[in-house]
Amino acid sequence: MSDRTPDADDPIEAGHRHRDGAPDSDINPTVVHAPEVAEVAVAAPVATTDDRIVEQEDVWGSAFRRIMGGNLVMSVLAVLASLVVGGILIAATDERVQETSGYFFARPTDMLSAVWEAVFGAYSALFQGSILNVARADAGFAQLIKPLTDTLNFATPLIAAGLGVAIAFRVGLFNIGGRGQMLWAAAAAGWVGFSFELPPVLHLLVAIAVGILAGAIWGGIAGALKAFTGAHEVIVTIMLNFVALWFITWMLRTPGLLQAPGGNNPISPRMLDTAVLPPIFGPPFVLHWGFVLSIAAVVFAWWLIERSSLGFQFRAVGLNPNAALNAGMDVKRITVLAMLFAGGFMGLAGAQQVTGAVTTGFTAGIDAGIGFDAITVALLGGSTPWGTLAAGLLFGAFKAGGFRMQAAEGVPIDIVLVVQSFIVLFIAAPPLVRAMFGLPQPGRKSRRQRRDEAALAALEAKGAAAKAGTAQDARTERKGTGA
């Protein structure tokens, strides 16, 4: 503390030091004026004191404790537990395992090795299909890391759509309408993409912007119904999904609307070359610039939620709409805006699908279940933009690896859905995961503590009983003497 004395006679400096404290900086950054921030930044390096180091160590210590008891470890354990469940399913449906299980008690090693082969084979295929293709390492570096870029490719729409769910979550809204929002976005972006002839870069930008707008409008309908009639957004978005599905299906099979001319199938014409997201690296990699858009969307969502005044209102409404209302926020406007943004992120995912993933004409299945995957992505990501990015990458890896697992090991890709769902279930119920891994439950005392306390309580009870007993004895004695 003695080192602070030179600063202490400068009251402004001292004040800033206090304002620099970690908890304060979280509240609302937009309230802090820019010049003050600059001064703080200058002031910070001046202090090189022991207590600051101690403070930092303390921060690290608490962070470590928070991580061990908190989200990251829970997420990792949830993923692990889900992979175990997936492994059990893979083993149980493996033919060799079924055969060998018939004589398990005669020769258990047969079945155990069959189980090992089935599960290890499937998960190593998952790894090689999503991270590094070790088997083709001799074919050059490009072949080795191609699965990694496939993962990024699959993660691209998952990240954008995950943001669409996450941002709604932060406002206390549940956006299950990803499918409808993506479908409208895909239809709108696709329509711009195949029916207008525009200069190369402009065409792509217009198509994606129109897609985002279409998704935002479809999301905004749910937000407006919630805000002005009180209709529950979960029901409305589910129903809007089906309305969108049938409407797009109708447009896709009606000549003159979205149907490719000269065909009878419900499929649109292929996109013009100017409306296709170009690959980042070129062959053999399929990764396109949509991934960069998704990263940009993550940064924008982070800025929107954590740094903008609108995002502050979003979070305030999400934490407590009544308090936000009392603080003078227009909760209805925030609800509509949140669903507009959520739909917009979904719209980006839909536009990426038609301009990046499937450019040869789209069907009503263009959403590819991403609208629902997005829910699991956002939940796993803790509804934060960076968490959504990480979760999107993980599920992208599952998808990329799942296809290889299906091709190489004959394990149906649907196992990926099962594993994803288990991850979300486990993440949503930390006490269950703690119980499975034998971790202590926070707020509940450990077994030893409980045993000690019980013993102590028993001792006390005994002591009290003994005391009462002696008192009684004394009383009877007194009675005796009195008699």
Place this chain on the structure above:
Amino acid sequence: MTTQQPIDAHTPAPSEPAALERAVVKHWKAPISYAVITVVAAILMVGLAREGDATLRLATASDFIQLPDAVMPVRATGGVVVLLLAALTALSFWATGTARRLGAWLPIAFGVLFVVGFLVWAGAGAMIPIPGLLFATVGLSVPLIFGAMGGVISERAGVVNIAIEAQLLGGAFTGAVVASATGSTIVGVLAAMVASVLVSMVLAVFAIRYLVEQVIVGVVLNVLVAGLTNFLYSSVLTANPALNSPTRLPRIRIPGLADIPIIGPAMFNQTIIVYAMYLVVPLIAWGLFKTTWGLRLRAIGEHPLAADTVGIRVNPLRFWNVSLAGAIAGLGGAYFTLDSNGAFTREMTAGLGYIALAAVIFGQWHPIKATAAALLFGFASALQQTLGAIGSPVPSEFMLMLPYVITILAVAGFIGQSRPPAASGKAYIKQ
């Protein structure tokens, strides 16, 4: 007494509550909705009237009582229907304006008139087989009704049931596999119920024990069961087709009842699952509103704290009622593979669980109204199939959209009032 006069003007005197409680809130949404529908009907049936006659076939060749075909002139029928709809709309405006209640007959009459007018308009120059239409309606409604009953019980108990889809799909899969493996269809039906109960129990455990947001559990369960059944279908059933060829339930014709004209063949020449439905729906309606079980069920869904205060064990009761809801939805699941289809296919419920949820909401969490809503939705898709066969003037996709649009209008308050049980979706934490 004179000093008390001004106080009485502000606070209702206990002696004359009737005079002061007549504060009537007028809801104009219903008459306005009728007016909008009447205008739509006028545009369709008069403005865009089609030439010719529509033939409504009222009996099949095998029927006991042979009713003659009804031949309706399209223009005249359309005009009469629109006039009647306009009259009903005017009646509704008058009743709302003078704060009278008209009862349930008005929306029913309005709906029936609209449907008849629409059928005649759509069937111009063609023949519409009414018995076939009704038979398809019952068939398409059965899973919806069972699903909706599961939804009603679960939500009345305070647990939001988005997982109806998962319960139906799990029931359909298990029913097919167990019936094929054991060779007994009834065992298959029971297994379907058990599978749906298991799905429900997962929902209940996560919602009640682990306090997870119920909508999230429901959505995740839908994804999980879809993934699981797809996985098992691809990895087990395609390799062993013998596991996916259940014997279907036999049709049982009830003599006498099945000979009632028009509705008889559709309702009383069905399988045991359909007859079970005729029993289950009134039983639930009676139980929910007339028995101790129902009172407690509604209490824990409306105000769990009050229920707890009088000694009802809220969370165990919720758990078992959500499980019961699963058992009922499981019958709907069994219907897919053991009655209508005869084999399991990937994601064969195709979103019907969500339509059942829509029926629950549109039916205002009431078993009879939810059944009526499910029948309406079933009728809409049966109509879509029938019109598709005769060449519909309305794109079939718009007919398929109908249940969802109606539900959105219902939750937005344009049709009826949709108010869920007060504690639905909120976990109860015992103090």
